Amino acid sequence: MSFQQLGLIGCGLMGGSFALAVKRAGLVQKVLGFSPSPGSVQKALDMGVIDQAAKSAAQAVQGSDLVLLALPVAATQATMALIRPALDSTTLVMDVGSSKTDVVAAAQVGLQDRMGQFVPAHPIAGKEVSGVQFADAQLYAQQQVILTPIEATTALFLQRAQDLWLGLGCQVKLMSPQDHDAAFAAVSHLPHLLAFAFMNSLSAQVKGPDFLALAGPGFRDFTRIAASDPHMWRDILIANAQEVRAQSKYFQQQLQALELALNQALSTGESEGLMKLIEQASSQRAGWTMGSTAS
């Protein structure tokens, strides 16, 4: 399983890392890249992330037997509509978006009769920085990749997509777009929303800068995701708003339960309830390891 040419649309952290990884793994001979940002294209060329620059998304698709959309998810539909006329019927198309039901809906409008060639993908990897200058051939290695095929997805293209990600050293899981979005609202999108809110709660206080100067390693790790790319996260939160709001409600119920238990400990001296809630959280987290397989 290898490809002649990758048409990379979007030369950022995710797309750039993919291009470096497939070239290093010998899975792609040549990378033709397009980005709406001329600066990113130049950097991608300079870094050897892409071999040649395309003048448009449609041009990046010409002669490519593999196409990766690595753009903010809100740009999916328009970009797909632009590339559809230039798409060969044997070309595998994928994305790397963090939300999937919206991407599938956008693809249905944008790709129309070419929908069978599209395999929606979400590699569970990233950094809190963005831009091709942070591209890393190892970003996806040993990480999970979720593919969310729909009824229209052709088995042949799905198989090619699986083989490609396996070839990069990834664990591949198949899920419906709906199940994907429910799960990632819980373990990724809500944590980002909470980290944003937490950072803003410090900014809103006069003493915020003094507080921040005292913060240590716990704060550093808890808030790392708050530095993520604002455009990308605005799009994800909007795309998956319903699930995110549902998860936020679950969270707020548990925060309230902890605060009630804290109040009870203060008013009655009885801290067993608070202890149990903290123990549950602590043992759940201590028992978790990344990439463990769901039952």
Add this chain to the structure above:
Amino acid sequence: MSFQQLGLIGCGLMGGSFALAVKRAGLVQKVLGFSPSPGSVQKALDMGVIDQAAKSAAQAVQGSDLVLLALPVAATQATMALIRPALDSTTLVMDVGSSKTDVVAAAQVGLQDRMGQFVPAHPIAGKEVSGVQFADAQLYAQQQVILTPIEATTALFLQRAQDLWLGLGCQVKLMSPQDHDAAFAAVSHLPHLLAFAFMNSLSAQVKGPDFLALAGPGFRDFTRIAASDPHMWRDILIANAQEVRAQSKYFQQQLQALELALNQALSTGESEGLMKLIEQASSQRAGWTMGSTAS
């Protein structure tokens, strides 16, 4: 500035790391250790964290010119009352608790006329694991240490405490116990409460285990502090409940603001408000570095 003997009361991660660090730095000749847990004492002896085991907290103090209390903060008052009769008037006493107004209040009752020898200390370092087996001579190196002297604190002892932590490679800051607790409610205690609530919100859902199996590096870092020691964190949250609740209110206001902006983006298509809130959080976090100095 060096000491003959450290009396270590509490042989866990924090106390054990301190003992290893002061010995390695040549600041202490001998460590006499006590823990209410016989298993911890044996492990501390086996690891060379302590040189000799004491049978009681009071015994650990005898002949010690430096005493460190590294116990859950709730044990402070009783332990200080036990050691006070055995304390030499030249012995520096410190703690390593994450909350300070409660420790100072406990010390006033427990140490009484020996209060001048006590320098409340909070090294901003830790791990999500607990126990002497994780003790690390480098835990405090390059980290900040907050000392919170009160009016009763003798200048001589404060100077000794400063010199000692500087000798371990720490940055030392002086604050009032009240300012300390307000700041750490904001940058440490609330994040722990939020991480506990978030983990519990996953446990409360039938699909929680499936969700957890999909979680990636962002989740890993965001929730690391949720695995912290439950006893220690129950005590801290109770000790600093008022400030923590105030910070939780600020946080909930900001979460609500983000959700309102998200709703507005969905209902009107106008996502500028949401974008601004995320940009503010992102730039604030991207501009933060650990150990930066407050204005």
